[in-house]
Amino acid sequence: xxxxxxxxxxxxxxxxxxxxxxxxxxxxxxxxxxxxxxxxxxxxxxxxxxxxxxxxxxxxxxxxxxxxxxxxxxxxxxxxxxxxxxxxxxxxxxxxxxxxxxxxxxxxxxxxxxxxxxxxxxxxxxxxxxxxxxxxx
Amino acid sequence: xxxxxxxxxxxxxxxxxxxxxxxxxxxxxxxxxxxxxxxxxxxxxxxxxxxxxxxxxxxxxxxxxxxxxxxxxxxxxxxxxxxxxxxxxxxxxxxxxxxxxxxxxxxxxxxxxxxxxxxxxxxxxxxxxxxxxxxxx
DNA sequence: AAGCATAGTTACGAAATTCGTAATCCTCAA
DNA sequence: TTGAGGATTACGAATTTCGTAACTATGCTT
Numbered sequence: 001x002x003x004x005x006x007x008x009x010x011x012x013x014x015x016x017x018x019x020x021x022x023x024x025x026x027x028x029x030x031x032x033x034x035x036x037x038x039x040x041x042x043x044x045x046x047x048x049x050x051x052x053x054x055x056x057x058x059x060x061x062x063x064x065x066x067x068x069x070x071x072x073x074x075x076x077x078x079x080x081x082x083x084x085x086x087x088x089x090x091x092x093x094x095x096x097x098x099x100x101x102x103x104x105x106x107x108x109x110x111x112x113x114x115x116x117x118x119x120x121x122x123x124x125x126x127x128x129x130x131x132x133x134x135x136x137x
Numbered sequence: 138x139x140x141x142x143x144x145x146x147x148x149x150x151x152x153x154x155x156x157x158x159x160x161x162x163x164x165x166x167x168x169x170x171x172x173x174x175x176x177x178x179x180x181x182x183x184x185x186x187x188x189x190x191x192x193x194x195x196x197x198x199x200x201x202x203x204x205x206x207x208x209x210x211x212x213x214x215x216x217x218x219x220x221x222x223x224x225x226x227x228x229x230x231x232x233x234x235x236x237x238x239x240x241x242x243x244x245x246x247x248x249x250x251x252x253x254x255x256x257x258x259x260x261x262x263x264x265x266x267x268x269x270x271x272x273x274x
Numbered sequence: 275a276a277g278c279a280t281a282g283t284t285a286c287g288a289a290a291t292t293c294g295t296a297a298t299c300c301t302c303a304a
Numbered sequence: 305t306t307g308a309g310g311a312t313t314a315c316g317a318a319t320t321t322c323g324t325a326a327c328t329a330t331g332c333t334t
Contacts, residue, residue: 001193006193009191012189013188014186014188015186015188016187016188016189017153045192046191046192046193047191048189048190048192049152049153049189049190050152050187051149051153051187051190052146052150052184052185052186052187053184053185053186054146054150054184054185055182055185056138056143056146062227062229062236073270074270077270077272078272080272081273081274082274086274087273087274088271088273088274089272089274090269090271091269091270091271092199092266092267092268092269093266093267094264094265094266097266099199099266127231128231129229129230129231129234129236130229130230131227131228131229132228132229132230133210133227133228134225134228135214135217135218135225136218136224136225137218137220137221137223137224137225137226
C-alpha cells in the first residue's frame with residue numbers, strides 16, 4: 001500500500017466507473033499498472049467490493065439494538081440483514097449492541113422496522129437516530 | 138421503481154461491475170433496457186454513486202460525537218470528512234450528535250482520531266464503538 | 275374506436291474499455 | 305556485475321458500453 005494505491009482508491013471511491021486509462025492519466029502512470037494494482041488490491045481485500053450507494057427511500061437511520069447478554073449476536077445479525085430495508089448490520093463493542101443502518105421510504109417504515117426488532121425476545125431495547133445528512137470521505 | 142429496478146439494484150449492490158448484458162440475462166431482458174434503467178436510476182439519484190467498499194485498515198469504528206447545542210454541525214462535519222480515515226460523517230437526530238464511521242490501521246489510530254476530535258472546542262464528548270463484524274444487505 | 279403522444283424496449287454498428295500476454299525496466303542481493 | 309523477481313509498459317484481441325433508430329405497449333383525447 002503506497003501513495004499510488006491510495007490515490008487510485010480515492011478516485012474509485014468517488015466514482016468506481018472511472019476507466020483505468022483515465023485513472024492512469026490522473027495519477028501519471030499507465031493503464032496496465034492501474035489494472036494490476038486494482039487487481040492486487042481486490043485480491044488483498046483492501047477493496048472489498050465494487051458496489052453502489054443507493055437511496056431507495058427518503059429516510060436513512062441508525063437503529064441501535066440492545067440485546068440480552070446471553071444471546072447469539074451472530075444469528076440475530078443474520079436475521080436482520082435479510083430485511084430488505086437494511087443496508088448494514090454491525091456487531092459493535094460497547095454495550096452488547098447491534099446497529100442497523102437502514103434505508104426506508106418514510107419514517108413510518110422506520111417505525112415498522114423498530115417494532116419488528118422489538119418484537120424479538122432477544123431484543124431488550126432500541127435507540128434510533130435519523131441520519132439527517134451524510135458526507136462521504 | 139418496479140421489481141425489475143429492484144432486481145438490477147440488488148445485482149449492482151453485490152457487484153457494481155456486472156456488465157449490462159449479464160444483468161439482462163439474469164433478469165430476463167435486453168442490454169439496452171438495463172442500461173436505460175441504470176441511467177434513469179442514476180439520474181433520479183436512487184443510485185447515488187458507483188463506489189468501492191474498502192478496508193484499508195484493520196479496525197472500523199463508530200465515533201459518536203456530542204456537540205455543543207449552538208454549534209454549526211455542518212461546518213464541523215465538513216472538517217471531519219477531510220480526515221483520511223473517515224469514511225462517512227452523519228449528522229443525526231437524537232442528541233445533537235455527529236457520527237463518524239472510520240477505517241483505521243489499528244486501535245491506536247482510532248484513539249488518535251478520538252483525541253483529535255476531543256481537542257475541538259465544539260466537541261463536548263465522544264462515545265466510540267468498534268465495529269466487530271459487518272454484514273451487508 | 276381511431277389517432278396520437280409518451281415511455282419503455284429492442285436491435286445493431288461504432289467507439290471505448292478491459293483483458294491477455296510478452297517485452298522492458300527497476301531494484302536489490304549475491 | 306549479474307541475475308532474479310516484481311512492477312511497468314505496449315499492443316492487439318475480446319468484450320462492453322454507447323448512440324441511435326425502429327418497434328411496442330399503454331393511456332389519453334377526440
